[in-house]
Amino acid sequence: MSFQTNEYFDGNVASIAFQSDTLPATVGVMEIGEYTFGTEAKEYMTVVSGSLTIKLLNTTEWKTYNAGETFEVEANSSFDVKVTVQTAYLCLYEK
Numbered sequence: 001m002s003f004q005t006n007e008y009f010d011g012n013v014a015s016i017a018f019q020s021d022t023l024p025a026t027v028g029v030m031e032i033g034e035y036t037f038g039t040e041a042k043e044y045m046t047v048v049s050g051s052l053t054i055k056l057l058n059t060t061e062w063k064t065y066n067a068g069e070t071f072e073v074e075a076n077s078s079f080d081v082k083v084t085v086q087t088a089y090l091c092l093y094e095k
Contacts, residue, residue, distance in 0.1 A: 009035055015091075023092040030083045038060030038078045042094035046070040050058040 004017040006026075013035060015028030023044075035037070046069070053064045057077045065071050073079050075094070079085075 009033070020092060022066040023094060025093065026091045028089055028091070030081070030087045032083050032086065032087070035081045036078055036082070037073075037081065039073050039075055042075045043073045044070055044092040044093075044094070045073065046090045048090055049084070050085045052085070052087055052089065053082040 005014070005028075007014045011081075012033055013028060014033040015026040017024070017026045021079070029047075034043060040077070044064075047065050047067050049067050051064055052064045053062050055062045055077050056073065062082070063071070
């Protein structure tokens with residue numbers, strides 16, 4: 001078995017896909033910057049180190065999540081992210 005690796009935004013976001021005990025998952029890192037991600041499945045994103053400031057689709061509020069905190073993003077949606085320090089995350093994908 002091999003891991004699937006992905007890079008986005010000219011290498012500023014990198015992730016490795018794997019199968020967790022319960023759901024498909026990725027673990028990754030984000031460089032300082034601003035990004036927009038689209039979703040296909042519902043996602044549960046946990047900040048492992050650093051922080052992410054996010055704005056969900058159809059909202060105007062930005063909210064910061066720090067290490068150990070989790071946020072949800074609905075399927076077939078998108079979210080904006082502001083990263084002020086290099087940040088690591090774990091993302092679970094609902095089947």
